Amino acid sequence: MDNIGTHSLDFFKTDKHEASRALSRSLQNRFLTLLCIALSLATLVPLVSIVILVLKNGLPLLSLHIFTELPPAAGMAGGGFGNAIIGTLVMVGIALAIAAPVGILSAIYINEYAPISRLAKTVRLVAKLLTGIPSIICGVFAFAIVVMRTGYFSAYAGGVALAVLMLPTILLTAEQALTGVQSAYREASYGLGATRFQTIIRVVLPDALPAIMTGIMLAVARAAGETAPLIFTALFSQYWANSLSEPTASLSVLIYNFSTVPFPHQIQMAWTASLVLVAFVTAANIIAQTAFSRKH
Amino acid sequence: MSAPDPESQPIADFKSRLDLFRLLCQAAAALAVLTLGWILYEIIYGAWPSINKFGWNFLTTAAWVPNREKFGVLPFIIGTVASSGIAILLAFPLGISIAIFLNENFLARPVRQTVRFVVEMLASIPSVVYGLWGIFVVIPLVKGFGDWATVHLSGVPIFSGPAYGNSLLTASIVLAIMILPTITAISRNSLAAVPHTLREGAYALGATRWEAILGVIVPSAAPGLVAATILALGRAMGETMAVAMLIGNSSRLSWSVLSPSGTLAGLLANQFGEATGMQVNSLMYAALILVLITLLVNLAGEAILRYTQRKTAGIH
Numbered sequence: 001m002d003n004i005g006t007h008s009l010d011f012f013k014t015d016k017h018e019a020s021r022a023l024s025r026s027l028q029n030r031f032l033t034l035l036c037i038a039l040s041l042a043t044l045v046p047l048v049s050i051v052i053l054v055l056k057n058g059l060p061l062l063s064l065h066i067f068t069e070l071p072p073a074a075g076m077a078g079g080g081f082g083n084a085i086i087g088t089l090v091m092v093g094i095a096l097a098i099a100a101p102v103g104i105l106s107a108i109y110i111n112e113y114a115p116i117s118r119l120a121k122t123v124r125l126v127a128k129l130l131t132g133i134p135s136i137i138c139g140v141f142a143f144a145i146v147v148m149r150t151g152y153f154s155a156y157a158g159g160v161a162l163a164v165l166m167l168p169t170i171l172l173t174a175e176q177a178l179t180g181v182q183s184a185y186r187e188a189s190y191g192l193g194a195t196r197f198q199t200i201i202r203v204v205l206p207d208a209l210p211a212i213m214t215g216i217m218l219a220v221a222r223a224a225g226e227t228a229p230l231i232f233t234a235l236f237s238q239y240w241a242n243s244l245s246e247p248t249a250s251l252s253v254l255i256y257n258f259s260t261v262p263f264p265h266q267i268q269m270a271w272t273a274s275l276v277l278v279a280f281v282t283a284a285n286i287i288a289q290t291a292f293s294r295k296h
Numbered sequence: 297m298s299a300p301d302p303e304s305q306p307i308a309d310f311k312s313r314l315d316l317f318r319l320l321c322q323a324a325a326a327l328a329v330l331t332l333g334w335i336l337y338e339i340i341y342g343a344w345p346s347i348n349k350f351g352w353n354f355l356t357t358a359a360w361v362p363n364r365e366k367f368g369v370l371p372f373i374i375g376t377v378a379s380s381g382i383a384i385l386l387a388f389p390l391g392i393s394i395a396i397f398l399n400e401n402f403l404a405r406p407v408r409q410t411v412r413f414v415v416e417m418l419a420s421i422p423s424v425v426y427g428l429w430g431i432f433v434v435i436p437l438v439k440g441f442g443d444w445a446t447v448h449l450s451g452v453p454i455f456s457g458p459a460y461g462n463s464l465l466t467a468s469i470v471l472a473i474m475i476l477p478t479i480t481a482i483s484r485n486s487l488a489a490v491p492h493t494l495r496e497g498a499y500a501l502g503a504t505r506w507e508a509i510l511g512v513i514v515p516s517a518a519p520g521l522v523a524a525t526i527l528a529l530g531r532a533m534g535e536t537m538a539v540a541m542l543i544g545n546s547s548r549l550s551w552s553v554l555s556p557s558g559t560l561a562g563l564l565a566n567q568f569g570e571a572t573g574m575q576v577n578s579l580m581y582a583a584l585i586l587v588l589i590t591l592l593v594n595l596a597g598e599a600i601l602r603y604t605q606r607k608t609a610g611i612h
Contacts, residue, residue, distance in 0.1 A: 029504040033402055039390055040397035040411050046473045047414050050421060050429050105324035113318055119325055125598075126329045132527070132594035133587065134534025136561050137335065140583045143568060144338040164331060171328060197317045225422030228536035228561070232568035255424045256537060259431060274425045285420050 058275030061268050066276075071238055071254065075263050081273055083240050084249040087155065090241075091234060091250060092223050094159025095166050100216060103170030111178040112200055123171070130168040136228035138164040143233055155241065155248040158234030165229055166219040173215025177208040210292040217288030221281045227252035251277045339587060342580035349574070354581055360547045360563070362571070367578040369585065371547045375557040376586070379464055379539060380532035382553065383471035388525055390472075391479030395521075396509060398480075399487040419477035427541030430470045435461035435542065438469070442554040459554040462544035468553070470538050475528040482527060486520020486604060487513060519604040526597035534590050536561040560586040 065080055072079030110120035142161035147153055181204050189199040205212075227250075235247040236257055251273050258270035340347075346354065350367060357368020394415060398408055442459025449455040490513050498508035514521070544556025545566055560582050568579055 025504055025507070029506045032506040032510075036393045036397050036400075037402055039393040043390065043394060043411065043418070043476065044414055047417055047421075049433060050425065053429060053432065054425065102324045102327055105321045106328045109318075109321035109325040113321060119322070119329070122329050123325045126332045128598055129591060129594060130332060132530050132534075132590060132597075133332075133335070134536065134561055134590055136534070136536040136564050137339075137583060137587050137590075140342075140564065140568070140580065141335045141338055144342050144580070145334075148342075164335070167328060167331065197315065200317070221420060225420075225424070227422070227424040228565055231537075231565055235569060252422060252424045252537075255428060256541070259424075259428045259541065270428055274422075274428055277422055278425060281420055281422060282417075 057271035061272040084251045084254045087248040088250045091158040095162035098163035099166040104174045107174035127168040127171045139229035153235040153247045155244040158230045161229035161233045162223040169219040174212045177211030181207045213292040214288045221284035225281045339584045343584050346577035346581040362575045372558050372560045376559040379467050382468035383532045386472035394480045395483035423537040426538040430542045438466045453551045454553050456552045463554045464557040465553040467539045467543035471532045475532050478528040479524045482524035486517040490516045523597045523600040530590050530593040540565040
């Protein structure tokens with residue numbers, strides 16, 4: 001009897017080493033969880049810091065005339081950056097006019113006409129590689145094909161640089177959008193006697209349009225914030241632009257130029273321009289992700 | 297009335313008609329492919345005089361004196377590799393832990409969604425705004441740290457003085473924040489792709505949560521995490537404005553992370569606007585090196601990512 005009793009009690013008598021091992025494993029588990037949470041919440045710090053500084057330094061100068069006046073000369077007070085806002089919009093517009101047709105038509109080709117052809121595979125790979133190309137290289141390219149050939153810095157050159165930047169985003173998101181269209185729609189359309197062209201234009205594209213628009217808005221948001229492709233293609237201008245073939249101001253280049261000068265007023269204006277730019281980019285991103293979301 | 301002839305006019309018409317829209321789409325696709333080649337062609341064409349004149353010495357010379365036509369990009373290649381390397385060292389642990397955090401259920405869903413939103417926001421802030429923020433926040437911090445480090449850690453060569461605010465370290469810290477979204481997004485995808493059965497198996501063997509994460513889930517997702525790091529490296533190497541505003545743009549070589557340095561992208565941003573003659577050709581040569589490095593890095597990352605996706609395809 002005793003024997004059995006001690007044996008069964010032995011079962012509950014846990015090994016000392018075993019107990020301390022279990023404790024240390026449990027503590028290690030807790031510690032790593034806390035560390036992971038702490039590191040993840042630490043990412044809030046830079047974003048909060050950026051948002052607070054942009055608001056704190058940008059809001060005081062924010063007023064209506066900042067959108068309608070020209071940038072002040074070095075050391076002067078007052079002024080705005082109306083020409084830079086228009087310049088950014090115009091150049092993003094030129095870029096969109098080039099990149100959107102090429103991107104969407106390519107996506108139609110590689111998804112609707114020849115999805116497993118060698119050209120389609122190459123297009124996908126090239127688009128992936130183009131996404132990885134540094135944005136300043138788009139500027140170098142536009143410098144070579146526009147600025148060096150025409151002999152002057154221009155809004156066209158900036159637009160071309162931004163178009164190269166936008167192309168892969170638009171192409172890849174448009175392809176995904178087309179992939180998302182159910183094949184039953186296409187089959188039904190063919191079944192009704194529609195040609196391939198009619199199917200694409202009347203059935204596939206309308207269904208994919210919201211997702212394609214999302215891609216375009218994302219590309220617009222990215223391009224509007226870019227400085228590197230514009231800095232030596234569109235350059236900068238203190239004045240209102242009379243044509244597309246002259247140096248053109250943009251918000252991002254204005255921030256860059258004004259951030260390195262020793263005048264407090266200009267630096268404050270750089271913050272205000274940052275506020276406007278961040279607001280625009282965020283708005284474009286939010287529109288991209290909500291307004292055009294597919295309702296199925 | 298007889299049945300319509302199968303070779304009747306409309307169908308024959310339809311078959312023989314040239315599909316113009318198809319041609320248009322094909323042309324657009326060809327143009328998209330050609331863009332990459334065109335970019336490379338224009339850069340090589342522009343760089344040719346400099347390639348002829350300097351050859352390989354361009355890569356191994358530490359001199360950038362435009363008015364004496366002496367050009368060599370060694371300091372900028374080193375600066376590019378160093379700044380993105382340090383940025384990866386800083387961003388990798390953070391990015392992986394955020395990816396794990398988002399993939400586990402430590403905290404309630406709203407908290408996780410907030411963190412995810414914040415990381416996505418970080419990706420959408422323009423580079424030049426990071427630069428402006430860096431000038432007013434990170435430079436003073438690094439200067440303060442540098443002044444302390446040059447006194448207390450003076451024996452360590454990477455902390456040798458004098459300490460500058462515009463330094464390699466400043467640029468690397470800001471770069472690390474900028475590439476965090478890339479690392480997090482790709483790592484999270486590869487962690488989420490690890491089959492649930494593996495985790496359940498680990499739990500069944502008595503593993504704690506972290507033993508399962510570090511012993512089973514992270515190793516299974518490892519190729520994806522490597523790909524995330526490589527693609528982020530590619531981004532960091534090509535990042536221009538924030539770096540150009542913070543690194544000091546010096547062509548002097550130094551061991552210290554507290555001294556100014558320069559990157560290939562920063563060099564282009566600073567000098568292209570006012571360059572003439574051989575300087576333009578040499579900048580094109582520098583651009584060529586930058587493109588080739590980033591293409592190579594991205595190809596490697598893409599290849600690993602594809603390998604991972606093939607490996608985990610079909611497992612649930």
